[in-house]
Amino acid sequence: MKSVPSWVSYSVYRVLLFAVPLAILLVLGIKEWIAAVIAALVGMSLSFIFLRKPREKVARDLYAARHREEPPVHEDAALEDAALDREEQKTAPGTSAPVASAPDTSAPDEPHTAARQDSKQP
Numbered sequence: 001m002k003s004v005p006s007w008v009s010y011s012v013y014r015v016l017l018f019a020v021p022l023a024i025l026l027v028l029g030i031k032e033w034i035a036a037v038i039a040a041l042v043g044m045s046l047s048f049i050f051l052r053k054p055r056e057k058v059a060r061d062l063y064a065a066r067h068r069e070e071p072p073v074h075e076d077a078a079l080e081d082a083a084l085d086r087e088e089q090k091t092a093p094g095t096s097a098p099v100a101s102a103p104d105t106s107a108p109d110e111p112h113t114a115a116r117q118d119s120k121q122p
Helices: 006-027 032-050 052-066 075-090 110-120
Strands: none
Touching: 006 032, 006 052, 032 052
16 A cells, blocks of 8 residues: 655644634634634644644655656657657768758848738828
C-alpha cells in the first residue's frame, strides 16, 4: 500500500488544528468572526509547536523537488525529440534538411496601414 504524501498529512493536521478550536468556539456562542480569528491564532500556535517534524519533512520534499539533479523528462518532450531524431535520420548525410523560416514579425507595409486607417474613417 502506498503511503500518504507528507504534504497531505501536514495539510490535514493544519486544517484540524483550525477547525476543532473553531467548532468549540462557535458552540460556546462566540461571534463567528471573533471565533475565526481566535481559531486561526490557536491553530498557528499549535501547529508551530506540535507539527515541527511534519513541517520540516514537507520543506525537505519541496526542496528536493525543486533542486533535482536532472530535470524531469515529460512524455510529450520525449515523443517530440524522437520524431525530430527520425526526421534527421531520413535526410541523407551531407545534405541539410530544409529549414523552416520564421514568421515575419516586421511592421506591416505602409499601403496596408493606410488602407486600414481609411477603412476606420467614416
